Amino acid sequence: MNQTIIQNVRKATPLIHHLTNQVVVNFSANGLLSFGAAPVMAKAEEEAADMAANANGVLLNIGTLTADELQSMIRAGKAANEKGVPVVIDPVGVAATPFRTTAMKEILTEVKPTVIKGNAGELAHLVEVPWETKGVESIGDGDADEIASKVTEAYSCTAVVTGKTDVICIGNEMLHNTTGHPLLGKITGAGCLLGSILTACLSTNDAIEQQVLTAVRFYGLAAEYVAEQTDVNGPGTFLPHFIDALSYDPATLERT
Template structure:
């Protein structure tokens, strides 16, 4: 983790265009604001290009995608590519329906993601590797490194594969993150917010693999810190403590009592 990347984000307060899961918009916006970025939620195709011209990064998340959203996602992604600003693509539940699968394929044919982020079953599906899932969740087991490497090769991008151990693959290097907490799996939108934090970190002038590692490890560290606060008794009390932790300095989080 490079704490200077987080400091750069907080100084710049990058504006991140979210074309994301409607279920988690409020949580994502609050989480990014706490971290130090600035969210804008805009899905109308009529404004996708205009918004794309003023933002610092774009997050495309197909968690609750509707047919009318697809063109907006493509326009926003292509505008970001033209401006050479970061794009994060999150194929939420891509395996759950043929519609989601077709949407992901359509987007990936014309938009070049800086990072593709997803759980093992989502990315395994995109890589044509068998993997068990339940709805939008990954419940199977297998070689996560193989999946990450294959996605990085197919799409010529950096991959963030989330799970008990997160795997970041640049195509040439594998980075592992074991920071995190089980409570992240018991709340809606943990992965969606992570995509937003990653997008914000990608706006600095640092190597992509270091930006991704910093985002993922800081996120996990914040979760560990929040989970150990005295008044946290479960997912409901964890969430506000987690939002608070996302606003803290790395040094303060590392000083937490994780007993």
């Protein structure tokens, strides 16, 4: 983990434009604010491109996608591409319905992602690799490294496959992260907020492999730190402490 990246994010307070799912808007906004960046949630088609062009990062998350929001995402993504603003795409539940599958194909035809982040089932679906899923959850087994590599090759971007071990593929380089805690899987939107943190880290001038690895490692360390606190007894007490931990000095979390 490159702690300087997090320090630079907090110094610059980058504006991260979210077109994300309605279940996680509040959690994502509060988590990103705690981390040190500035969230904005602008879904209207009339302003999505303008907001993206003025942001330091754009996150497209299809968790509760509607037809109207699809066009907003495409406008925002294309505007970000034109301005050189990093774009993170989170294909939440892309395998769950034909609508999501078709919508994601349209997005990826029109928008060039910097990073595609999702669980193994979601990313496997993008490259037509069989993988068992249930709604927005990945429940199958397979080679996550292979999935990450195929996504990187197919979409010319960095791929992040989240799971017990996170897999990051950048070109021919494969990185792994093992930080995290099972309680992350018991709160709604943990993966979505990771997308926000990742987008913020991409706003710095550092090497992308360091940006991505820093985001996922810091996020997992924050979860581990919180789970060790004596007043955390389950998901309900974990969540507010986790928001707090996202504001901590990375060195504090590294010592756990």
